[in-house]
Amino acid sequence: MSQIFHHSSNALARVTIFGGVFILGFIGWAGYQLDASHYATRQEVPRDQPVPFSHAHHVGGEGFDCRYCHTTVEDSSFANIPPVKTCMNCHSQIWKDSPTLEPVRTAFRNNGTIAWVRVHDLPDFVYFNHSIHVAKGVGCETCHGRIDQMPLTRQFATLRMEWCLDCHKNPAPNLRPHEFITKMGYTPAGDQEEIGRRLMAENQIQDARHLTSCSTCHR
Amino acid sequence: MRTNLKWGAVALILAGAVGCRQDMHDQPKYIPLRPSSFFDDGRSARPIPAGTVARGHLEADTAFYTGKDANGNYVDGFPFAVTKEVLLRGQERYNIFCTPCHDRTGTGNGIVVRRGFRHPPSYHIDRLRQAPNGYIFDVITNGFGAMQDYSAQVAPADRWAIIAYERALQLSENATLADVPAAQRAQLGAQGNALVIQQEAR
Structure with missing residues (x-):
């Protein structure tokens, strides 16, 4: 009866055992890194807002x-995110003609809100x-x-x-x-x-x- | 056998990828400030209907909540004893809400005023030194002139604490040596001046 496995299978088996540990380890590590990356956590990513509040x-x-x-x-x-009334405490007089603040004034006039992007x-x-x-x-x-x-x-x-x-x-x-x-x-x-x-x-x-x-x- | 295993692994990975759903992260419920598609104005937090009184919030004590007595006259004095804790609370709240315009000493040269807001009167003019507490309470609650009301930002008890602190500021600007307890007078002079400089630098 001839051998089922070729002699090189020994090497393959060893590579598989060690490789399995390291490849699985690498996948785990890569997954963790991806999950903890700024891409996934959105850490340090500034959000665009309807008004560029600083x-x-x-x-x-x-x-x-x-x-x-x-x-x-x-x-x-x-x-709480303040209502536009709080903005208007000062901006009724300061920068009161600024086009940047137009959404604030519009919301204030209409008893409305600004849809801020949640950070x-x-x-x-x-x-x-x-x-x-x-x-x-x-x-x-x-x-x-x-x-x-x-x-x-x-x-x-x-x-x-x-x-x-x-x-x-x-x-x-x-x-x-x-x-x-x-x-x-x-x-x-x-x-x-x-x-x-x-x-x-x-x-x-x-x-x-x-x-x-x-x-x-x-x- | 080997092919089965291979496809099995692929299926497992795919199943894992499909399993990455965010249903539990983004549940169909309202959390604060989450928008609503149900109400016309898009708010999930609803305004309180006029005339609603929450339990324990009848606000029957008009002097406490409006600064005026039953006849509509401004009250003087305070609705509670002014202790050191009250003054410290008043100082903290004053520094948060009032200093942007009125500045830390009450002369009205706050940062917002320096940026172009209308200059408020100094607390240290005679009219305001003699104004009853209820008047100041009314100004905080309803605004005055260019000043918007602070009824939503400062709770009534804190308004009274702020008034107490403003009275302390007024005293401090018009204090004489006679106001300093005899035991502390020796500390004035060189050391007192150093303290003042330290506080201004802060």
């Missing part, structure tokens, strides 16, 4: 506090709550980055679950005292480890087991 100008240049417009951020799960779009099965994060000492900058340097708003964080969990496992490095909550370019006055530990206790932040429980964010 946080760099309003926050960085004029020094507006985040809460002047996003008034609900301390009390509500959702940080941070979490999956609908995530129940993120702004107010609890602000109350516990997570600054705007921590998740939104240097918004005061963004001419067009873009997403600073990946918004991937591992990013959420990184902080939920160990919040202390990302906590700041309440008076600096909206400050951009914040640097801790002292040892962040110590400040973080103190704020964990003061704000009664729960341990990692509670913070990483599924139903903390999903329900």
Whole structure:
């Protein structure tokens, strides 16, 4: 009886075994990289808006506090996008003839809205709550980055679950005292480890087991 | 056998690709500010019908919610005790909502004014120093002149806190040495000036 397998099959078998590990590994790695890429997360991708609103100008240049417009951020799960009325508080007199602001004036006259393009779009099965994060000492900058340097708003964080969990496992490095909550370019006055530990206790932040429980964010 | 395996793998990959759907990510439900095709104005958040009173929000205390008493006269005084917490809250809210025009000391040289908005009166003129608290509350609630109303941005309790802080600003601009407690007077002079410079630089 002749051999079923040719002698070269030995080599093929070895290549298949090692190759299988590496090829599968590579596919897994490539898939992860693709999923975490800016293309998939839309991180750092500025969105075109109906009005090219510049946080760099309003926050960085004029020094507006985040809460002047996003008034609900301390009390509500959702940080509101301001109604056009808020724009008109100043733009009734400033740049009142600017063609760029015509959509704002039109919406204001007609009791309408501007269809802003959503920049941070979490999956609908995530129940993120702004107010609890602000109350516990997570600054705007921590998740939104240097918004005061963004001419067009873009997403600073990946918004991937591992990013959420990184902080939920160990919040202390990302906590700041309440008076600096909206400050951009914040640097801790002292040892962040110590400040973080103190704020964990003061704000009664729960341990990692509670913070990483599924139903903390999903329900 | 080998062909079957090959096609099986291809089918598996295709099935995986087809499985990448976003149904759970984008559920057919309203989340804040999600548009609606059902309502004419495209909003999923609906305006509250006129006359609706939410539980616990009857707002029967007209002095607290309008700054006027039953006869329509401005009230003076405060609806609650002005504590240090109230003042600090007022300072925070003042710095958020009022400083763009009125600036940190209340003279009316805020950034928006410097950009061309009509100059508001300084808080430190006699008329405003003597104006009752209810008057200021009314201005915040309903606007005045070029100033739009802030009823949607500042809650009533915060408006009162802001008024308390504005009163503190007015005091600070017209303070004399006699207003400083005797125990603290020694700290003024060189050290007091240094503090002032520090605060201005901030």
